[in-house]
Amino acid sequence: MTKVGVLLSGCGVFDGAEIHESVLTLLSLDRAGASVVLCAPNVAQLHVVNHLTGKPAEGESRNVLVEAARIARGVIEDVSTIDARELDALILPGGFGAAKNLSNFAVSDGNFTVNADAAKLIRGMRALERPIGFICIAPVIAAKLFGAEKVEVTVGNDAGTVAAITQCGARHFECAVTDIHIDPVRKVVSTPAYMYDTRISEVAVGIDKLVRAVLDLA
16 A cells, blocks of 8 residues: 655644645545555744635734644644655655745745755655645645656746746746646646646646646656
8 A cells, every 4th residue: 555645734724734635635545545654844824814704813923733733633643753765756845844844945035945844754755755735835845845856846827936936947938727737857746736826626636637647657
């Protein structure tokens, strides 16, 4: 049975992992018969956003791992404890958590960094030549870590994010929400998902294609 890590970044589109994308990923993996290991960094979120108002909740703080456990139904591990050799593949759902907690892309001027524990696992997977899927905004992490290798990714057609990706040295390919881009050399698969303002049914098509491509490469 293929063992796939799913790296979450909290819980909620504005300050954590995008819940639809995360659940659709888990559903596709389960339907494909894969074994899943959920993980997240054990760190404080950048901030907490009130998802009803869309505004930061002043004075509140939350932990990324604790919040991600909501999506995982409590079965989740600290990413720092995960050895890449234990996994056949890795997938990163999107949501602002990928740009605020797994990295600081959302609050940087372009020269951003990636959480050290997350980067160690992602780089470890690449070193072992095992496939990695990046959903929504998460491809910026691939661009940062593998830009020197000219990694190929897609975030759809968001001009600002595309510019940041190419600034890292990565190559961007415009892609519809229902499609994926595969970098066969680096075994990186990406799909835009909610980088488009679209329907969950369309996001589901792209994520299912990504999951199947990642499993095919494993």
